[in-house]
Amino acid sequence: MHYRISVPDPVARFLEIVYTLPTHTSTHIDLQMPAWRPGRYEIQNFAKNVQKLEVQGGSGARLQVHKITKDRWRVATAHEATIHVVYRYYAVIQNAGSSYVDEDLWYLNFINFALCADGYLNQPCTVELDLPAGFRIACGMPPTTQPTILQASDYYQLVDSPLLASATLHHETYQEEGTLFHVWMHGNLHPNWKRIRTDFARFSREQIATMGELPVPEYHFINLILPTAFYHGVEHHNSTMIVLGPDDEGEGLYTDLLGVSSHELFHAWNIIRIRPKELLPYDFTKENYFTTCFVAEGCTTYYGDLFLRRAGVFDDAAYVKELQVYMKRHFESSRHATQSLLESSWDLWLDGYEKGIPDRKVSVYHKGALVALILDLYLRKKFDHARSLDDVMRLLWQRFGKPFVGYSYEDYRAIVVEVAGEPLDWYWEECIEGTTPLENRLNEHLAFVGLQMTTFSNGNVQLNVLDDTRAARQWERWLASVQVFSNAENDDN
Structure with missing residues (x-):
C-alpha cells in the first residue's frame, strides 16, 4: 500500500x-x-x-x-x-x-x-x-x-x-541503555537542551531500570508548543505526540513537559505492549470495550510523577504537589460517584472524556492513580519494601507485554494476588469493583510514609507532611531510585 x-x-x-x-x-x-x-x-x-x-x-x-x-x-x-x-x-x-x-x-x-x-x-x-x-x-x-x-x-x-x-524543528538526542532518544520541538521557544538532556536521561534511565528493558532501539518525544494554554499527550509505538502551551518558557511549561513526557514514556510498556486483550488487535471500526483502563492510565499516571521523583528530577515538595493535584481532581469531582473503576473504564466510550452528569463516573486517570498508590504502599509496608507495585508491572510485562498476548482483568488481579501473597478482597471490593470512598484507605497507607490528606466539603484537598522520623525513613525508601535501592538491599545482604 x-x-x-x-x-x-x-x-x-x-x-x-x-x-x-x-x-x-x-x-x-x-x-x-x-x-x-x-x-x-x-x-x-x-x-x-x-x-x-x-x-x-x-x-x-x-x-x-x-x-x-x-x-x-x-x-x-x-x-x-x-x-x-x-x-x-x-x-x-x-x-x-x-x-x-x-x-x-x-x-x-x-x-x-x-x-x-x-x-x-x-x-x-x-x-x-x-x-x-x-x-x-x-x-x-x-x-x-x-x-x-x-x-x-x-x-x-x-x-x-x-x-x-x-x-x-528543534532537535536533540541522548542515549540510555542502548536506546537512542530523540527530542523534537516546534514552536516559538529556545530549548535549554542541556537541562532537557539531563532530566530526560534521568527519568528514562529510571524507567528502564524498573522494567528491565525498553523494547525499541529508538524513541521519539515529538512536541508541538502553542502560544495558548494546552496540555495533551498521546502514546505511540516508539514515540509520543505532545502538545503544550503557552510558549512563555516559564517553569510551568517545563514542569508540564517533564510530567507528560514521563507519563507517555511509561506507556511504551503499559498499553502499547502490556495491552488489555480486548484491544489486541485494535479494531478501528467500532468501540473496543474493556474494564482495565484504570491499569493502563491510572498506573501510568501514578508512575509518571513517581519516576520523576525517583530519578531526582522532582524534589519532595514538587512530588507532594503533584500527588495533591490528582487527589484534588478526584475528590473535587467524583468523591460520591456511583460508578466503580471497572464501570468507568467500560464507559469511556460513552462519556469518558466529558464532564458528565453529577456523581456518576470516576476518572480512570485520577482514581486509578490513587488506587495504584494505595496498592504500592500496602505492598511496601507488608514486605518492608522488598515487594511493590514495581513487581506487578514487571510480571505484567514478562507474561503479557513482552510476548504481546494481552491480559484480562482476571490476569491483572491474579498477578497482584501473587505478589501480595493474599487475596486482597478489601482492595478489589472497595477500590476497584465498588464505590467506597477512598479517604480512609488513602490516609491509612499515606501514614506509612508520613503523609496525611484532609478533604473539605467543597472538594478541596490538603496533603500534609507529618513530623515523624520513622515515617520519614519509609518515605526515603519509597522514593529511592530503584537502582540505588537495589544496591542498598544487596549491601544489607
Missing part, C-alpha cells in the same frame, strides 16, 4: 491523499476510515473531515464507488490490477491526536485520515510526502533511502506513528 500526501494550498488546510493498492483480482474492494484512535477511547468519526473521494484504476479509468456506512466505501474494481483512491482531508486542529497543516508546519496523525482496504491491515505501507523545500521530519516511522518516503511494516505501525514536518 502506498500513500502520497501533498498540501497544494496550505491556507485552505486540506491534505490531498492518493492511496494506491493492488486489487488481487477482487471484483470489489471495501475501504475503511478509522472511527477512533488509540489512546482516546471514544468514537471520533474522522470520516466527517473527508471531502471529494474518487477512485481511478491503474489504466486511468474512473471507477464506481459508493458509501455503505458513514466511514466505509465500496469500490467496483472493473478488473483493474491497481486502484488509486484520491481524496481530501481537512486538517485544521492542533491537539495531540489530530492533524494540522499551514505554510510552516505539517502535523499528521495518520489514524485520522489513512484509509485501509479490508484484508490489507497486515500489509507493508509506504508514505510519500510532497514536502516544501527545507522541511525535515520528526517521526518514529523509519525513513527509506529517500528522506521524504517513510516505511511502515503494516497499517498498525503506520497509524501509530504521528509526524511533524517543518523547516524550524
Whole structure:
C-alpha cells in the first residue's frame, strides 16, 4: 500500500491523499476510515473531515464507488490490477491526536485520515510526502533511502506513528541503555537542551531500570508548543505526540513537559505492549470495550510523577504537589460517584472524556492513580519494601507485554494476588469493583510514609507532611531510585 500526501494550498488546510493498492483480482474492494484512535477511547468519526473521494484504476479509468456506512466505501474494481483512491482531508486542529497543516508546519496523525482496504491491515505501507523545500521530519516511522518516503511494516505501525514536518524543528538526542532518544520541538521557544538532556536521561534511565528493558532501539518525544494554554499527550509505538502551551518558557511549561513526557514514556510498556486483550488487535471500526483502563492510565499516571521523583528530577515538595493535584481532581469531582473503576473504564466510550452528569463516573486517570498508590504502599509496608507495585508491572510485562498476548482483568488481579501473597478482597471490593470512598484507605497507607490528606466539603484537598522520623525513613525508601535501592538491599545482604 502506498500513500502520497501533498498540501497544494496550505491556507485552505486540506491534505490531498492518493492511496494506491493492488486489487488481487477482487471484483470489489471495501475501504475503511478509522472511527477512533488509540489512546482516546471514544468514537471520533474522522470520516466527517473527508471531502471529494474518487477512485481511478491503474489504466486511468474512473471507477464506481459508493458509501455503505458513514466511514466505509465500496469500490467496483472493473478488473483493474491497481486502484488509486484520491481524496481530501481537512486538517485544521492542533491537539495531540489530530492533524494540522499551514505554510510552516505539517502535523499528521495518520489514524485520522489513512484509509485501509479490508484484508490489507497486515500489509507493508509506504508514505510519500510532497514536502516544501527545507522541511525535515520528526517521526518514529523509519525513513527509506529517500528522506521524504517513510516505511511502515503494516497499517498498525503506520497509524501509530504521528509526524511533524517543518523547516524550524528543534532537535536533540541522548542515549540510555542502548536506546537512542530523540527530542523534537516546534514552536516559538529556545530549548535549554542541556537541562532537557539531563532530566530526560534521568527519568528514562529510571524507567528502564524498573522494567528491565525498553523494547525499541529508538524513541521519539515529538512536541508541538502553542502560544495558548494546552496540555495533551498521546502514546505511540516508539514515540509520543505532545502538545503544550503557552510558549512563555516559564517553569510551568517545563514542569508540564517533564510530567507528560514521563507519563507517555511509561506507556511504551503499559498499553502499547502490556495491552488489555480486548484491544489486541485494535479494531478501528467500532468501540473496543474493556474494564482495565484504570491499569493502563491510572498506573501510568501514578508512575509518571513517581519516576520523576525517583530519578531526582522532582524534589519532595514538587512530588507532594503533584500527588495533591490528582487527589484534588478526584475528590473535587467524583468523591460520591456511583460508578466503580471497572464501570468507568467500560464507559469511556460513552462519556469518558466529558464532564458528565453529577456523581456518576470516576476518572480512570485520577482514581486509578490513587488506587495504584494505595496498592504500592500496602505492598511496601507488608514486605518492608522488598515487594511493590514495581513487581506487578514487571510480571505484567514478562507474561503479557513482552510476548504481546494481552491480559484480562482476571490476569491483572491474579498477578497482584501473587505478589501480595493474599487475596486482597478489601482492595478489589472497595477500590476497584465498588464505590467506597477512598479517604480512609488513602490516609491509612499515606501514614506509612508520613503523609496525611484532609478533604473539605467543597472538594478541596490538603496533603500534609507529618513530623515523624520513622515515617520519614519509609518515605526515603519509597522514593529511592530503584537502582540505588537495589544496591542498598544487596549491601544489607
